Amino acid sequence: MEEMDLLKKLEKVKAPPHFEQKVMARVSLRKKAAERRPAALRLSLAGAFATLLIAFVLLNIFVLQKKAPVGVADIKKGAPAAEVVPAASGQIVSVIETLDYSTEVRSRSNGAQTIYLLEQVSYTTSKEILY
């Protein structure tokens, strides 16, 4: 086709001078960027691990630390309430727990309560039951 022969006559161009140098410069830049990527990944992983470790230590110290209850004998001796008893001592640790029995008593009312006093009215000591 004649027109296709014309296509071959269209202006042809060449690569500019120093083309190879520019390509090699691009290759070097890309290599450096590729090297930086694993180092950045390693640093961020190390940072994340360090953060987790610190968080774990802080959690153990301030939140999960268990304080064993102080025995009555220790309180009498004047030991402070916050004293920690070692868990591996093997002794029986008494647990003092205050309980609210107000909810346990069904017939309890908020009004005035009647108190019954039992008084001995007779000095006889007969044990027979009189009907």
Add this chain to the structure above:
Amino acid sequence: MSMDEHELIRQVQEGNEAAFGQIVTAYKDRIVNYLYQFTGDYQKAVELAQETFVRVYFKAGQFRPIAPLSSWIYAIASNLAKTEMKKARRIPTVSLDEIAAHEVGQNAYSEDPVDSGLLKNLREALSALHPRYRLPVVLKDMEGFSQEEIAQILKKPVGTIKARISRGRRFLKTRLEKAVAGGKAVL
């Protein structure tokens, strides 16, 4: 593929930059010209050609010697060119005055004299051709590849390539005939 090219690409796979430099020297003019014929913009063609060779370097390990090295390099260049054309459609067009000034600069590296009127019309018709048809027409009629090689480069069936070349040529012929009939061509 020649034994030299086979050996060169093998050395590039091993990281030999001197071998890579030889490949760049051997193909730089062809690739720059191919991309220029496709995009119509010399600076863009140079930029894309540089990127093509960078990708050749980093993807050398993926090359399989079942096709010629030239087909592989042209395939990378074609993909880059297609992507660039898609981006260019979203970017506002440049004025004709800027293009004219730019073409004056491009002639410093051209092998042929300035286009005549008919050739100018042909270039305009080529620019108006859709990239889908422009690529195979340029590869066939300007770069001299066979239809089978073009099919390998563009990863399309040979029948599709034949049809696209045929349609592309028909479009160019119609546009040229209209231009000549309209008296725009200056011979």
